[in-house]
Amino acid sequence: MAADYVIVGSGVAGIAAAEALRARAPGASITIVTEDADGFYSRPGLAYYLSGTIPEKQLFLRSQADLRNLGLRWVQARATQIDVVGHRLVLADGRNLTYDKLLIATGARAAAPDCPGGDLDGVFTLDTLGDAKRLVRKANNSDQAVVVGGGITALELAEGLHARGVNVHYLLRGARYWSNVLDAEESHLVEDHLRSDGVELHYHARVRQALGKKGKLIAVETDSGEQISCQILAVAIGTRPHLDLARAAGIKVDRGILTDAYLRTSAPDILAAGDVAQVYDERSGIASLDTLWPTARAHGEAAAATMSGAPAPYQRTAAMNVTLIANIPTTIIGALGSGSDEDLVAIARGDSESWRGAKPAWVIVEQHEVNRVRLMLGERTISGALVMGDQTLSRPLHRLIAAEADISPIRDALLADQHAMPQLIAAFADEWERSHAHNA
Amino acid sequence: MALTRRSIHFDLTRADVLASGHVQPDPSLCVQCGICSYNCPLGLDVRDYAWRGAPIFDGQCLTCGQCVARCPRGVLAFARTGMAQQVVPLRPNPKD
Numbered sequence A: 001m002a003a004d005y006v007i008v009g010s011g012v013a014g015i016a017a018a019e020a021l022r023a024r025a026p027g028a029s030i031t032i033v034t035e036d037a038d039g040f041y042s043r044p045g046l047a048y049y050l051s052g053t054i055p056e057k058q059l060f061l062r063s064q065a066d067l068r069n070l071g072l073r074w075v076q077a078r079a080t081q082i083d084v085v086g087h088r089l090v091l092a093d094g095r096n097l098t099y100d101k102l103l104i105a106t107g108a109r110a111a112a113p114d115c116p117g118g119d120l121d122g123v124f125t126l127d128t129l130g131d132a133k134r135l136v137r138k139a140n141n142s143d144q145a146v147v148v149g150g151g152i153t154a155l156e157l158a159e160g161l162h163a164r165g166v167n168v169h170y171l172l173r174g175a176r177y178w179s180n181v182l183d184a185e186e187s188h189l190v191e192d193h194l195r196s197d198g199v200e201l202h203y204h205a206r207v208r209q210a211l212g213k214k215g216k217l218i219a220v221e222t223d224s225g226e227q228i229s230c231q232i233l234a235v236a237i238g239t240r241p242h243l244d245l246a247r248a249a250g251i252k253v254d255r256g257i258l259t260d261a262y263l264r265t266s267a268p269d270i271l272a273a274g275d276v277a278q279v280y281d282e283r284s285g286i287a288s289l290d291t292l293w294p295t296a297r298a299h300g301e302a303a304a305a306t307m308s309g310a311p312a313p314y315q316r317t318a319a320m321n322v323t324l325i326a327n328i329p330t331t332i333i334g335a336l337g338s339g340s341d342e343d344l345v346a347i348a349r350g351d352s353e354s355w356r357g358a359k360p361a362w363v364i365v366e367q368h369e370v371n372r373v374r375l376m377l378g379e380r381t382i383s384g385a386l387v388m389g390d391q392t393l394s395r396p397l398h399r400l401i402a403a404e405a406d407i408s409p410i411r412d413a414l415l416a417d418q419h420a421m422p423q424l425i426a427a428f429a430d431e432w433e434r435s436h437a438h439n440a
Numbered sequence B: 001m002a003l004t005r006r007s008i009h010f011d012l013t014r015a016d017v018l019a020s021g022h023v024q025p026d027p028s029l030c031v032q033c034g035i036c037s038y039n040c041p042l043g044l045d046v047r048d049y050a051w052r053g054a055p056i057f058d059g060q061c062l063t064c065g066q067c068v069a070r071c072p073r074g075v076l077a078f079a080r081t082g083m084a085q086q087v088v089p090l091r092p093n094p095k096d
Helices: A012-024 A046-050 A064-069 A129-139 A151-163 A184-197 A244-248 A293-307 A394-402 A408-416 A418-439 B005-020 B035-039 B046-052 B066-070
Strands: A004-008 A029-034 A072-076 A079-083 A088-091 A096-098 A101-104 A108-110 A144-149 A167-171 A200-202 A207-213 A216-222 A227-229 A232-236 A239-241 A257-259 A270-272 A277-281 A286-288 A320-325 A328-334 A362-367 A372-377 A382-388 B021-025 B076-080
Touching (some): A101 A293, A129 A151, A144 A227, A151 A167, A151 A184, A184 A382, A257 A270, A270 A293, A328 A394, A382 A394, B021 B046
Parallel strands (some): A004 A029, A101 A270, A167 A200
Antiparallel strands (some): A079 A088, A108 A239, A216 A227, B021 B076
8 A cells, every 4th residue: 555654844855855765665645744834945945035136936946837747635724733653643623633653843933022012913923924915014014123132043034034125123132143153253353244244233132121102112222221212123032843743742852853864763764854853973973953955955855765675774963054144245154153042042043052062173274365274173173163255165075074084194284374274275175185085 | 459478368268168178066166146147148957067077068058257256255167178178279479
């Protein structure tokens, strides 16, 4: 009998799993259960929709016809319970779906605003296309916004609202932006760019309360007593995996749903993938959260392999994100920082816990006016890197970091003259690629 | 417009890329935002190639570079197809 696969969630992990399952099992029944009325779209693309770079329709990377051709059964509903023994998923409207294998790919939700007045009309978090559309509509009728939080989403909100003609105040709780991934110089580069774009930065500023009139936001009050009048308060203080479904079913959870390298949870025939999954890595012996689109896609594909009976472990590589931070092309690879960031209460989107696993290392920096490369140099390997501006070195560095390439031949030279670093890395990476290709 | 050496160099380089290059995506960086497809003057679905990690081997692709330049995440790059040998290399100007 054909297998019955049920996937909860219509983000990239869920859809990548559905596509891979269809390729592996042409006759199987595949059901997607999602609360999101907009279905599958590029969630990272919301930043570019918010700034007006692309229209809404561009966010959809699969047409209705594409999805029909995959032969998916699409159920728009909230999943409320799992009957682990009976292999049944219970929906909020009372329906039951039986499954042979169940994949939980429910993603993460933005942490709720942590100040009084957080429920006023005009206070926003950014999770879904629906949220982005409401924010755009509000921005078109607003002239002042306050943004709080950290990581990439907070900047995307600040820049998106600014691009929509709203005067933006960005409140940082500490002395600088994203202090547990960027170093002080990198934070200042980002802050300088924001200021030159016209965003007003406030340091050591915390929202004491959001003030409203007839349920509508009119201002925020900071803990120094200052009031900033605004119609929008956009909050990006981190995300938390949707754990309710797994918790209620007695599935083991930590910060996310715990899975092995094959994406299997503690419950039989139930897997988890994407932002909701805290996946065990056999090499490091650590289970960590990532909120990166390519990682979620790879999770979905690995889960599909396990579900279809041909398990192949998810191969974690050095976490990497390339994005514009305040319009500066920036690549973050491997372990770079440590500690916590006052602006975030949980992991941001487009983030990886592994970036904060920096071990004692020599830090080598090569900087020009707009370009900057920072290397975290271990005894034999490069453990992390951050490339701002010119991106020539980002791909070679990702290869060297992901492969844990032995850089001892150039280590002394790197330490002796940091200005020679770009040439040394480029030449070494070329040579390494050649010998690697030869050995492979 | 004056026909400067620089503009000749640009045109010949571009001709070289047109004749011998293609756009190559790196799917490990792509978040499928669709800015590439939105800006393609020929309406090619560059994003779909990026999902599949496939080079843009489409007869209509002009290798104009709009997608390469506009991708906010550096997913797309020009790559040689190995046909470059057929193009006469530019001679450096001894005065340069």
